[in-house]
Amino acid sequence: MFKANDLFTFPESLPFAGVFTSELAPWEWVSRIRIALDGAELGAYQGEIPAGFQIEGAVYIHPSVQLPAFGSIQGPAYIAEGCELRPGVFIRGNVIAGAGCVLGNSCEFKNCLLLDKVQVPHFSYVGDSVLGNGAHLGAGVICSNLRLDQTEVPVQLPDGSRTTSGLRKLGALVGDAAEVGCNAVLNPGSILGRRALVMPSMAFRGTLGANTIAFTKDPIQTAPRMD
Secondary structure (H helix, E strand, C coil): CCCHHHCCCCCCCCCCCCCCCCCCCCCHHHHCHHHHHHCCCCECCCCCCCCEEEEECCEEECCCCCCCCEEEEECCEEECCCCEECCCEEEECCEEECCCCEEEECCEEEEEEECCCCEEEECCEEEEEEECCCCEECCCCEECCECCCCCCCEEECCCCCEEECCCCECCCEECCCCEECCCCEECCCCEECCCCEECCCCEECCEECCCEEEECCCCCEEEECCC
């Protein structure tokens, strides 16, 4: 069985290990984001808010996090220690960010789980997705979360078979230390294994194994990652 711990190691920085259990399928973590936040100690933000920044709803923002001059957070949301929020960030509800994450300028986050030290620094969309520890999205990466026909998103397992996710909206499942090059699009239900790499400007779909590079546009080819 393909399990979440094939892609992710849940970090100690987040108090939700009982919700995001390792034996679940990785896409099942997406539907548990709201469950985790419903059980968290959230409330109205009590710190100083810059004039150009807006916070609505219940949130937890660690005291070490500095709010940028402008941007928006719609709760519920949980932002852990040492996160960097850059100008123009839009956190659109049901977002959990682990320690040391970068939520970048002009990036939108919606119903997503970012584990420790995730970097999404510039002009990206991350919706209905899980990004593993140390995962990095280059500038302009899009985690597409809705099929054009708006039907349930299937997922491809590592053995090449396909199964149902049970989700109409499912973005990307990006394993620990995986990387995605600038302006790439991860189609709904894409899965990247640990330390996998998608080259820039690709439209990727399916599942990419651990320590593997995906390159070229049509057809997609793969090779072992050697670094």
